[in-house]
Amino acid sequence: MNDPVASQGQGQGQLMRDERHDLPRYADELPKDFERFRKLLANYSGIPEDQVDDHVRAVREKAWSIHPYPCVGQWRFLDLSISQHPLYPKVLSMLTSDDDKKLLDMGCCFAQDLRSLAADGVPSENLYGADLRLEFLDLGYDLFRDKGKIKAHFYEGDALALPGSEAEGGLKELNGQFDIVHAASFLHLFSWEDQVTAACRLVSFFKPDAKEAVIFGRQIGTLKPGKYQRRNDPNGSRFAHDLNTFQQLWDGVGEKTGTKWKLEGELRTAPKWRGEGEVSGDTKLMIFQVIKTH
Template identity: 30%
Template sequence: MSYFATILKLFGVPTGITLPVLNADLYSLGEEESAFFKSQTGIADDEELKKHILTVQDKAYKVYPYPCIRRFAFTKLKISRHPAYQQFLQLGKTCERGVFLDIGCCVGNDARKAIADGYPMRNVIASDLRPEFWNLGHELFKSTPQTFPVPFIPGNALESTLIGSTEPRYSPPSSPAPELSSLTSLTPLLGRVSAIHASAFFHVFNEAEQFQVAQRLGALLSTEPGSVIFGSHEGRPESGTREYIPGVRMFCHSPESWRELWEERIFKKGSVKVDAQLEQVARSDLSSTSEVHYLLVWSVTRL
């Protein structure tokens, strides 16, 4: 199946158009990304590092050809540029069992950045639909499950087999917290997760599915004030379906509809605070660059 046919299948639209293949010209590491990858991989030479990343990109693209793989989004440090990042790192310092979940983690670049910046590795867990991406993360960062023992739970965020509830908690769990290394699903973490990072994640779902995923993430969030769900994904000034690329349609929330979703439909009114804003972004990877693209940058914090 071609790249475009696969993407069309992902978004549930007819096939019939062809998208470009991998393009090494889209590769670009900023100063912070370059320093991070060099420190993590031990590869100091820029050309050698680029060759290494391109090799892993090719393998990841064959697992599933997400546009974010093609445009090297897995090399960007989305988490550390998020407005809630310092609040998040503080949770790692003040909450002894402050569990951090990176959901839709892909190769784990954001989880690794958080750990490099001081979030305790013992409290970190990751999840993605495809475990092959997590395994490629070990290749990308030259680690092993022994040298980087962060638990990984594969699964579909829409299914109860991964997260077995859609109801937020408003009182702390009565049972002892489980050891993260013992988990085979995220259900034992209901009401226990201090921070959830979800970037380039929600926009792969339609409107109804985004609501369902939000319900499940809300059910995981700890009842402690300051606990936070945060991330970024495609958005628009007015909520609705947009043509992401010719022939492919995607549902995008606006800041207003995103706040309403969490403050009035997922959680009890007055129990969370939602910050949401749009950032205009350039998309040189798309064949048509005339349309304005926005990133919805957001956080949901327990009060």
């Protein structure tokens, strides 16, 4: 979903509430810098400003009790990262000027970025979200108070599952439908092999004739690419990329899918996530877009 911890074993997911709040990556206090999200709740959801803090805390606690994802514990979902991406103005223009264009947000959590798009004028019926956990999609309705209002489509499923398996869930309904895929804090969860599997699945979601097919988002990057052990999971690993290795990954995906992809991106200074310790100097924030060239 949103961080390497997301793929840890289910044992941690069964922790009692008090134990959950002692876990690393849980920040008690709301950040002061989430004005963009505040405005979204006020203008899109109609939540009075003096109720916003308590409302956000209540939904966060429900989510944390389901599974202690770092994006939830560190309040990362408040960032609305899609609207900060350099490609956002172009994506917004594509989706508002052509009713046939559709966007999928893969690993969408509460689908907060889809609400941002809807609030900026994108027809919500052309927005789709998919996540591993249906509970988080349901909590999105609670967070934004838009059940029956938003016409976006939400699906539960595992991008690593074999096609046709039960774990694939509703993802099979999404094949061949999209022009744009947003995948923030998603691929960095996995090993190289699983990233290839997940990326090939992303490719399968595009329309066969999509002329401007693009996958964009942000994820953890590094100056020292390689395999890293998952936190609190001695049997699991993930692969962290620089721009060169990420292009190599997409070269391999292209060979497997009969397509070609060009990476454009940059490595920025990684923020100190709320509730996190000091960030290594080698750790970066990768802002990327992968464009289909063939």
